[in-house]
Amino acid sequence: MIDLRSDTVTRPTPGMREAMANAEVGDDVYGEDPTVNALEREVAEAFGHEAALWTPTGSMANQIGLQLLVSPGQELLCDVQAHVARYEMGAAAAFGGITTRTWPELSVPDIEALVSPPGGYSVPTVALAVENTHNMRGGTVLPLAQLRAMRDLADRYELGLHCDGARIWHAHVADGVGFAEYGRLFDTLSVCLSKGLGAPAGSLLLSTADNIARARLIRKRLGGGMRQVGILAAAGRYALAHHVDRLAEDHAKAARLAEALAPYVPGEVRTNIVVLQVPNGPELAAAAEKQGVRFGAIGPTAARLVTHYDVTDDDITRTIEVLTALLSG
Numbered sequence: 453m454i455d456l457r458s459d460t461v462t463r464p465t466p467g468m469r470e471a472m473a474n475a476e477v478g479d480d481v482y483g484e485d486p487t488v489n490a491l492e493r494e495v496a497e498a499f500g501h502e503a504a505l506w507t508p509t510g511s512m513a514n515q516i517g518l519q520l521l522v523s524p525g526q527e528l529l530c531d532v533q534a535h536v537a538r539y540e541m542g543a544a545a546a547f548g549g550i551t552t553r554t555w556p557e558l559s560v561p562d563i564e565a566l567v568s569p570p571g572g573y574s575v576p577t578v579a580l581a582v583e584n585t586h587n588m589r590g591g592t593v594l595p596l597a598q599l600r601a602m603r604d605l606a607d608r609y610e611l612g613l614h615c616d617g618a619r620i621w622h623a624h625v626a627d628g629v630g631f632a633e634y635g636r637l638f639d640t641l642s643v644c645l646s647k648g649l650g651a652p653a654g655s656l657l658l659s660t661a662d663n664i665a666r667a668r669l670i671r672k673r674l675g676g677g678m679r680q681v682g683i684l685a686a687a688g689r690y691a692l693a694h695h696v697d698r699l700a701e702d703h704a705k706a707a708r709l710a711e712a713l714a715p716y717v718p719g720e721v722r723t724n725i726v727v728l729q730v731p732n733g734p735e736l737a738a739a740a741e742k743q744g745v746r747f748g749a750i751g752p753t754a755a756r757l758v759t760h761y762d763v764t765d766d767d768i769t770r771t772i773e774v775l776t777a778l779l780s781g
């Protein structure tokens with residue numbers, strides 16, 4: 453079975469498993485796991501932030517970040533297709549008491565028009581969230597100029613700016629923008645080690661030392677304080693050392709898919725996600741699965757294919773054959 457449902461389906465490589473087996477560990481709730489501490493320090497430094505906190509999932513990193521920036525009853529603005537708004541089971545409202553309002557397209561003047569400064573009886577806007585790369589918009593990379601304009605908007609209205617950087621690695625590889633260049637734009641930034649990089653679990657939240665001290669308490673409140681978690685942090689360190697530059701291969705495979713299926717690809721494909729606009733997404737996915745190609749429908753007329761290190765060039769050739777036949781049939 454060729455599995456293009458997500459870049460989370462990768463299994464740890466032999467090298468990664470060896471790193472996990474040999475990891476030095478301690479109790480991370482006491483802050484005593486040397487491998488976690490090293491990972492947190494390395495990632496914070498790479499992005500130019502004071503501190504980082506390991507979390508079991510990207511959703512938890514995002515939600516802790518949002519809770520740092522938005523108090524109960526206050527408002528967050530984000531994309532209508534944002535992971536934080538649509539795919540985290542309402543956590544911002546359920547756990548953070550956060551009101552969310554969404555923008556249809558990232559246009560800074562339109563977003564500015566949505567901002568509702570404190571005062572009066574309208575819910576005060578206190579933070580913005582961006583997603584880079586953007587998952588449901590086809591792995592799109594937000595241009596640095598646009599991110600800078602968002603930072604400027606946040607500064608003018610004294611808003612916090614969060615980045616869901618689950619696939620910031622892919623943006624870095626596609627645009628050649630340095631991690632620190634991205635890092636300095638955001639008050640809080642989440643990064644994920646199990647998307648494309650191939651670790652079995654783990655994300656990090658980056659921010660100031662004060663914020664991360666608060667974040668540690670929120671993580672515990674959410675049940676995310678883990679013990680000898682260096683076994684997982686070791687996989688993350690291994691992934692960062694060995695699996696970032698090779699993302700270019702995943703991007704090339706996605707580009708091959710996009711080129712062969714061009715009539716069904718509405719946007720430009722620059723990273724590892726291909727969104728297809730098709731007459732019937734669920735039907736196409738079911739028919740392809742019968743022929744050994746697995747991917748997901750993300751709407752009645754849309755399907756999403758994600759490349760990763762367990763997908764070979766031959767798998768791409770086969771996927772193109774199957775889809776071309778099904779779509780012309």
Ligand SMILES: *Cc1c(COP(=O)(O)O)cnc(C)c1O
Binds near residue numbers: 583
């Ligand atoms: C996968 C993903 C996350 C985090 O997901 P978890 O499954 O909670 O680790 C966050 N943001 C985006 C854009 C994602 O694709």
